[in-house]
Amino acid sequence: MRSGSERQRWRNVLLLALGQKKMFRKWIPAVLHLLVYAGFLIINIEILEIVLDGILGTHRLFMVPMGGSYVLLIGFFEILAVLVILGCVFFLARRNILRIRRFHSPEMTRWPRSDANIILLAEIVLMLLFLTMNAADQAAQRTTNPGLRTGTFPVSGLLATLFGGWSASALRALERTCWWLHIAGVLAFLNYLPYSKHLHIILAFPAAYYKRLTPSGEMTNMPAVQREVKLMLDPSAAADSASDALPAKFGARDVADLSRKNLMDAYSCTECGRCTAACPASQTGKRLSPRKIMMDTRDRLETLGKTSRDASPPQDQEKLLLDGYISAEELNACTSCSACVKECPIGLDPLDIILQLRRYLVMEESRAPAAWNDMFGNIENNRAPWKFSPDEREQWIN
Structure with a gap:
């Protein structure tokens, strides 16, 4: 992992992961995403009361200790729930009706598209269960045997009129059914989370913290290679004995050669496609x-994990990240402009993975495009990318 300014790193966490600063380049989806994200997390604070009610056999455990503020808090939760539902409906429409282009690129196969829809629909269902549970409870309070009176909640109080003709036992059954389904839904969501792209809800924070603070695209020099270049340009330069040993491998060929930050980035990817939409090559x-670079890296990791668990490994176990998942054509198309890094809402760095794979491609396998080899030869012979003699350097100005 990287080191550096702690202050800047925590600032990145607050602005990128928590404040979602980069999302606000497009205001409408940014505001709705913030409402869905914050609303879902805040509303599920109430799961504490729901669980404790089940364990202790109570009903609305916090109502008496909190007094009048309880009605205000639940009312706030209900308004947030409505906003979460509206936001999820908006995002479902963008993906499935408006069909925004970046959500339907070739790498967005059936599962990535379904994953997003499953989560959005699950959030809508959980919010509806929360509101219906409260509405049934509000309606039950208007019967002859109301039990505790909470006061009227802003949303469920209106919905309670739909259950005006229901008996107390039917209302109790509906409230308990929603109560159980809400708990089961939240627990199911937590179990589904590690298998979904929505793991970024958790990983966005460490990803933002360990975001590189140096300019994106800046590659780490290899001392042994740097020494050879210095000697090539100036044979009289003294050799640095500390850098005599060559590295075991140049660049990365598979996920095992990438850094832990690269691998965490792959699992932190939200698959929003803003990086691809900004990529000039794409x-x-x-x-x-x-x-696709991030998705392929994650897929390769999952394949390795499955191989380690299965008694009979899959036939493609030798299908490495380079060539097996990501082609040389993709890597060579990158201009290293860093647009993908700039656009990523949480500061992920697909460019670093591209450069590591491309370093292996060029330095280990000598598979650079012909135009690149010409440039490399010119730098070696002429000390510049152009095919002109160093004696004619002054003429290049003209």
């Missing part, structure tokens, strides 16, 4: 998609 028809 927009001009090249095969490169920064989002």
Whole structure:
């Protein structure tokens, strides 16, 4: 993991992960996303009361200790629940009716598209269960044997009129059914989370904390290679004995060669596609998609994990990240402009993975494009990318 300014790193956590600063380049989806994200987390604070009611056999345990503020708090939760539902409906419409282009790129196969819809529908169902549970409870309070009176909640109080003709036992059954389904739904969501792209809800915070503070695209020099270049440009330069040993491998060929931050980024990816939408190579028809780079890295990791668990490994176990998942054509299309890094809402770095794979491609396998080899030869012979003699350097100005 990276080191650096603690203050800047915590600032990134607050602005990128918690404040979602980069999302606000597009205001409407940003506001709705914030409402869905914050609303879902805040509303489920009430799960504490729901669980304790089940364990202790009570009903609305916190109502008496909190007094009048209880009605205000639940009312706030209900308004948030309505906003979460509206936000989820909006996002479902963008994906499935408006069909925003970046949600339907080639790498967005059936599962990535379904994953997003499953989560959005699950959030809608959980919010409806919460409101229906409260509405049934509000309606039950208007019967001849109301029990505790909470006061009227703003949303469920209106919905309670729909159950005006129901008996007390039917209302109790409906309230208990929603109560159980809400708990089961939240627990199911927590179990589903590690298998979903929505794991970014958790990983966005460490990803933002460990975001690189140096300029994106800046590669780490290899001392042994740097020494050779210095000697090539100036044979009289003294050799640095500390850098004589060559590294075991140049760049990365598979996920085991990548850093832990690269791998965490792959699992932190939200698959929003903003990186690919901003990528000039992708927009001009090249095969490169920064989002696909992240998805392929994660898929390769999951394949390795499955191989380690299964008694009979899959046939493609030798299918490495380079060539097996990500092609040389994709890597060579990258211009290293860092647009993908700039656009990522939580500061993920697909460019670093691209550069590591490309370093292996060039330095280990000598598979650079012909134009690159010409440039490398010119730098070696002429000390510049152009095919002109160093004696003619002054003429280049003209």
